[in-house]
Amino acid sequence: MEELHKRQLPHSLQVSVAYMKHMDSSDDQSIVVEEEHPSLDIRLQKPKETNHLTFHQSFYEAVQLGSLPDVKKFLEADSSLLTTRFTQLEANVIQVAVLAGQPEIVDELLQRINDPKSLKVKNNYGETTLTLAAAKGEIDIAKKLVSKCDELVGIKNLSGDLPVVQAAHFGHNEMVHYLYSRSEKHLMNTSERAKEAETYEDEGEPYGDSLKVLNVSINTELYGSEKSYNFKLVSEDLNQDSSGHADAQALTLYSSWHNGFRLFKACITTEIYDIASAIFKQDPRQCIKGMKEEKGAALKTLALRDLAEPTGFQYALVTWIHSHIPAWASGHTLVKHVFSWYDKNYKRRIDARQLLTDICRQLSILKLPPTTMPAVLSDPILTAVSMGNVGFIEVVARECPDMLWFEIHGMATFAHVVFEGQDKIYSYLRKNTETHCLLGTIRPDRKGNTILHYAAMLSPAPRLSHFAGPSLQMQGELQWFEEVKKIAPMCEGVVNRDDKTPTQLFTEEHKELKESGEKWMKDMATSCSVVATLIVTIMFATAFSVPGGNQSDTGIPIFLESKYFTIFILSDAFSMFFSCTSALVFLGIHTSLFREEDFLIRLPMTLIAGLFTLFLSIATMMVAFSAAVVLTVRERFVWITLPMLMCAGIPVTIYAVLQIRIFIHIVKLTFPGIFHHPSLAMKWKQMSSTRKLLIW
Incomplete structure (x- = not known):
């Protein structure tokens, strides 16, 4: 019988029907539905004349489907439906309409509600009507609810989130902006904020014994005034009381009760940076306090975003178009697409970069406990380093330069960069004239590993995956x-705790990779040498069996005077030479000793030469074949020249498409390598600027 009951009910009610309440106390028996539901006209009878389950179910369906006339009829038949709790998720009929996304039904229900307090009723999960609308992103419904009861914007759900925070969690940008303008008094409380600021000034919570500072004497200019960092070349614990460090698990599970910080963090996660920036500017101390307690969890999201400063002609052009489009054209579909593309690719990145700049700047300017800056930035810096986020490191290095010398988990920031193999961040930090001469002075870690030992270790898998083969x-x-x-x-001869120099460590760490690279190189050389050998055989035989044959008395080719014969014989000769060269080059790979230093220049150069000459041999072979066919049948098929050339280009194109990626990759790695020469980069930048100027 229970199965029949579930089969007859709509899917949307099968989960929630067990939680329905019956308004008529005179009928307290359990109801079992055994027949098909009657029509709507029959179900519009008064509740006492039919069973409650059928009547409430019909009303529930009408609200979900947005049938306004039917909803009015039900409410006229029984006004108590306005306060009926239908499911655990829906405390009353207004919440049903909100979750169904029916603004007309909500409007009708609000007109029938006399007491706005009924809108504050929470469901079994602690959600109010407005928090449900905020989670759904129903902006029109939210406006109707706030106009009926403006106190809804200050009521939290069971998780302690205001409606505006709930909307931010789900990334509803328009909803967040609307609710934020009406929730500011709930986000910031002056008396509580002042009390927290006073408490925060006096606190000195330790960050743990894993955080130290490398003391280096640096003089830099910050915001127009000279700021001096006078330290010694030693490593000191920032934590004066090693026995009182905070529990890491407790810090991880920390969740601020402060509404403003909750919204600040949620907006960063969902990339609503303008609201996050506004909250931070209103109360930077509270936001910094929350970030410190969470060990910079909010900034880890920024560390995962692309924060590189937008540059280039495309950015300049799109920015100009974006700023010069008249207001009357903003509603056009094409213009909307341009604005959306600009926001997605540039505006969000600019806003995120500016937000990080403001946070780092306040960390440097405000008088905060000494553990605050490393507590907020240490973990995000590690995340940025592991992701290769140069833009994040640029902002931190510019606004908080002393963060570069803090030890995070036993290693300085630059050591983490070397360990992760992030060449772009390395290049940026090395260009910094203030720190370049001091990078080599970073002291060994607890295991005796210097910065060169970190470079000798095998890079993480994400970095190795950027290369085309072992x-x-x-x-x-x-x-x-x-x-x-x-x-x-100076670190080249230093041994670590395992009595290994960086060179010895490199050999040990890369033993398996070296063997894999040797196998990969030999397999490729074998495949390519087979093709080259076949071409040598064919081209050698073709040279002595020319198209048209030879004259019987002199042995001179019959078509010797034809231009196509000249093309044929030259292409055949070039193909023979190139294929023979390619086969010998790949043979040299097989006979190589495969020492570590061979992988740096010799083997890549050999592979480049082999692939290039093999490509030329295939191309000239197809030219020779096409010339021979044209030479043989051109008297009968005059039009054959162009089709033959097109067909001959197919195998050449296939080879080029299949091998061009790895060929270009090898060339880029070998000339000039992963670290570009500064002078070459500067010349290219100047050429690009000149080209942009000419275009303008």
Whole structure:
């Protein structure tokens, strides 16, 4: 019988029907539905004349479907439906209409409600009508609810979130902006804020023994005034009381009760940066306090975003168009697409970068406990380093330069960069004239590993995946090791706790990668040499069996005077030479010793030469074949020349498409490597600027 009951009810009611309440106390028996539901006209009878389940179910369906006439009839038959609790998720009929997204039904129900307090009723999950509308992003419904009862914007749900915070969690930008303008008094409380600020000034919570500072003497200019960092070349614990460090698990589980910080964090997560920036500017101390307690969890989201400063002609053009479009054209579909593309690719990045700048600037300016800055920025910096987020590091290095010298989990920031193999961040930090001469002075860690030892370790899998094969991975690892050796030559002979120099550690860490690179290189050489050998055989035989044959008395080719014969014989000769060269080059790979240093220049250069000559041999072979066919049948088929050339280009194109990626990758890694020469980069930048100027 229960199965029949579930089968007859709509799917949307099968879960919630068990929680329905019956308004008529005179009928307290359990109801079982065994027949098909009667028509709507029959169900509009008064509740006492029919069973409650059928009547409430019909009303529930009418609200969900947005049938306004039927809803009016039901309410006229029984006005108590306005306060009926239908399911755990829906405390009353207004919440049913909100979740169904029916603004007309909500409007009708609000007109029938005399006491606005009924809108404050929460469901079994602690959600009010407005928090449900905020989660759904129903902006029109939210406006109707707030106009009926403006106190709804200040009522939290069971999780302690205001409606505006709930909307931010779900990323409803328009809803967040609307509710934020009506929730400011609930987000910031002057007396509580002042009390917290006073408490915050006096607190000195330790961050743990994993956080130290590398003391280096640096003089830099910050915001127009000279700021001096006078430290010693030693490592000191910031935590004076090592026995009182906070429990890491408790910090991880921390959740601020402050409404403003909750919204601040939610807006960062869902990329609503203008609201997050407004909240931070109103109360930077409270936001910094919350970020400190959460160990910078809010900024970890920013560390995952692309924060590189937008540049280039495309950005300049789109920005100009965005700023010069007249207001009357803003409603056009094409203009909306342009605005949406600009917001997605540039505006959000600019806003996120500016927000991070403001946070770092306040961390430097405000008088805060010494553990605050590292507590807020340490974990986000590690996340940015692991993701290769150069833009994030640029902002932190510019606004909080002393953060570069803090030890995070036993390693300085630059050491983390080397360990993760982030060449772009490395290049940026090395260009910093204030820190370049001091990078090599970073002291060894607890295991005795210097910065060169970190470079000798095998890079993480995400970095290795950027290379096309094991051999190129080995080349990249060697380039990385040699580059770090340039700034830390004094570390080359230092041994760690395992009595290993950086070179010995590199050999041990890359033993398997070296073997994989050797196998990969030999497999490719074998495949390509087979093709080259076949071309040598064919072209050699073709040279002595020319199209049209030879004259019987002199042996001179019959078509010797034809221009197509000249093309044929030259293409055949070039194909023979190129294929023979390619086969010998790949043979040289097989006979190589495959030492570590061979992967740096010799083997990549050999592979480039082999692939290039093989491509030329295939191309000239197809030209020779096409010339021979044209030479043979051109008297009968005059039109054959163009089709033959087009068909001959197919195999050449296929080879180029399949091999061009790895060929370009090898060339880019070898010339000039993963670290571009500054002078070449400057020349290219100047050429790009000149080209943009000419276009304008």
